[in-house]
Amino acid sequence: MTSAPNHEQKVIAAAQWLADQNEPxxxxxxxxxxxxxxxxxxxxxxxxxxxxxxxxxxxFG
Structure with a gap:
């Protein structure tokens, strides 16, 4: 059973999502x-x- 993501994990997920956007x-x-x-x-x-x-x-590609 997994717990809800902590704040640090949510920040990382948001950063990854934002970095993947062509236009923020x-x-x-x-x-x-x-x-x-x-x-x-x-x-x-x-x-x-x-x-x-x-x-x-x-x-670094």
Whole structure:
């Protein structure tokens, strides 16, 4: 039996989702908060992590 994802897992999931978007949504923080049930800080953390994912993908393929 698996438990509900903790906050860190939700932030990572949101970051992965955002990094996969060709065009980020216009109101990205609001979208991430609603879609992944995150706080404003967690949504901002997810945005920062998504940017790191994009940079790593460009650098390392």
């Amino acid at each position: 949504p216009a109101m990205v923080v609001r979208t991430i908060r609603e879609r992944f049930s995150l706080s404003a800080k967690e949504a901002c953390d997810a945005c920062a992590l998504a940017q790191k994912y994009r940079i790593n993908r460009r650098a």
